[in-house]
Amino acid sequence: MSRLTFHNTTLHLILALLTGLGLGLAYSWFISPVTYVDANPAILRADFKDQYRVVISASYASTQDLARARARLELLGDPDPAGELSAQAQRMLAAGQTFEKARSLAQLANDLKQGFASIPSTTAPFTNIINTPEINAPQPATETHVEETVVTPLTTSFEQTPLIPVSAVINTPHPTASATPIPTPGAPFTLVGQDTVCDSGLQAGLLQFILMDARRRQVAGIEIIVTWSQGEDRFFTGFKPELGNGFADFVMQANIIYNVRVVEGGAFVPNISAPSCTDPNGVKYSGGLLLTFQQP
Amino acid sequence: MTSSNLIKIAIAISIGIALGLIYGWVIDPIDYTDVPPNILREDYRVDYVLMVAEAFQNDHNPETAARHLASLGSEPPATITTSALEYANRNGFTQNEILAFQNLLTAMQMVQPPGINNP
Numbered sequence: 001m002s003r004l005t006f007h008n009t010t011l012h013l014i015l016a017l018l019t020g021l022g023l024g025l026a027y028s029w030f031i032s033p034v035t036y037v038d039a040n041p042a043i044l045r046a047d048f049k050d051q052y053r054v055v056i057s058a059s060y061a062s063t064q065d066l067a068r069a070r071a072r073l074e075l076l077g078d079p080d081p082a083g084e085l086s087a088q089a090q091r092m093l094a095a096g097q098t099f100e101k102a103r104s105l106a107q108l109a110n111d112l113k114q115g116f117a118s119i120p121s122t123t124a125p126f127t128n129i130i131n132t133p134e135i136n137a138p139q140p141a142t143e144t145h146v147e148e149t150v151v152t153p154l155t156t157s158f159e160q161t162p163l164i165p166v167s168a169v170i171n172t173p174h175p176t177a178s179a180t181p182i183p184t185p186g187a188p189f190t191l192v193g194q195d196t197v198c199d200s201g202l203q204a205g206l207l208q209f210i211l212m213d214a215r216r217r218q219v220a221g222i223e224i225i226v227t228w229s230q231g232e233d234r235f236f237t238g239f240k241p242e243l244g245n246g247f248a249d250f251v252m253q254a255n256i257i258y259n260v261r262v263v264e265g266g267a268f269v270p271n272i273s274a275p276s277c278t279d280p281n282g283v284k285y286s287g288g289l290l291l292t293f294q295q296p
Numbered sequence: 297m298t299s300s301n302l303i304k305i306a307i308a309i310s311i312g313i314a315l316g317l318i319y320g321w322v323i324d325p326i327d328y329t330d331v332p333p334n335i336l337r338e339d340y341r342v343d344y345v346l347m348v349a350e351a352f353q354n355d356h357n358p359e360t361a362a363r364h365l366a367s368l369g370s371e372p373p374a375t376i377t378t379s380a381l382e383y384a385n386r387n388g389f390t391q392n393e394i395l396a397f398q399n400l401l402t403a404m405q406m407v408q409p410p411g412i413n414n415p
Contacts (some may be wrong), residue, residue, distance in 0.1 A: 024316015
């Protein structure tokens with residue numbers, strides 16, 4: 001009898017403990033969860049991250065401070081910041097936004113890929129000091145403060161823990177004479193090459209474009225219009241900087257005739273279609289085309 | 297059930313609640329993702345405002361700047377910029393950065409906050 005009572009009491013205690021545990025978890029997870037303050041940009045909602053990138057690239061367009069833009073992008077925690085910028089620029093264009101709005105994103109992506117600012121800053125108002133917070137640094141010692149030149153602070157009582165030696169010099173490489181090519185105004189692009197690409201590793205029907213200026217440098221930001229009997233697509237060069245500033249591509253469907261027009265200068269290439277290729281085993285597949293345009 | 301047992305059960309419940317709270321608040325608190333920018337840490341907020349100020353130096357478009365600042369909360373853009381400027385003054389931002397904040401503040405003071413109509 002006493003043994004039965006002991007078991008009964010133990011069972012009650014265990015049930016009571018579990019009940020208390022459940023109540024505690026319910027309170028801490030649902031009724032009064034940890035209130036989150038002092039968030040970092042990496043956990044922002046996707047649309048806010050998009051806006052953050054837009055602001056970073058707009059700021060970069062003003063300052064041409066690539067190191068700082070890179071540091072800011074790192075705060076977002078993207079595994080491939082340049083690729084994410086390119087993808088966002090393409091999403092913006094696909095959503096019908098103007099090229100002007102997407103241009104700064106594409107420019108920053110391009111500069112991140114090549115490793116230097118393609119348009120060197122002339123006034124350099126913000127290039128001397130990096131004051132961008134680091135992702136895990138405690139506040140207020142979150143500033144990365146790197147000075148190239150001595151700047152007189154407005155407040156002398158400022159206390160700061162430099163995370164990088166103050167004397168460190170930023171050796172941001174600058175191009176000598178290789179700024180992003182800008183097309184010669186008014187000069188038309190003409191088709192200088194139309195090559196069939198039979199590569200089973202590429203997407204079937206891939207129509208690739210390369211646009212170059214008169215000095216054979218690839219040119220970004222040129223609008224291309226592809227039309228077919230039931231539709232039209234518009235896109236720009238330069239949104240896949242890893243493949244070249246003047247590169248763009250489009251996927252053709254089999255047995256459809258396309259017309260291509262380069263808006264700048266009005267080059268027109270009619271009757272384009274996916275060529276038929278044969279692999280070493282004799283199997284036929286849709287190949288691709290490479291159209292090369294150049295300004296005279 | 298004796299009063300002694302009742303006390304034991306009450307103690308067990310209390311211990312359970314304490315363990316639950318420790319687990320839910322400390323060991324495995326709710327993991328936040330997809331947060332809005334209004335809970336960004338202050339230095340990140342200020343850096344965001346600085347970016348807007350730098351962009352404004354280039355495009356001189358107060359509407360765009362105000363729209364970007366609006367994502368930081370419901371406060372008027374001028375208030376957000378003022379807070380950022382005060383932080384910048386306290387933390388030794390460069391003169392160029394302070395100037396950018398001041399230019400943005402001047403522009404934001406001219407921007408009509410949404411929802412306020414002219415008489």
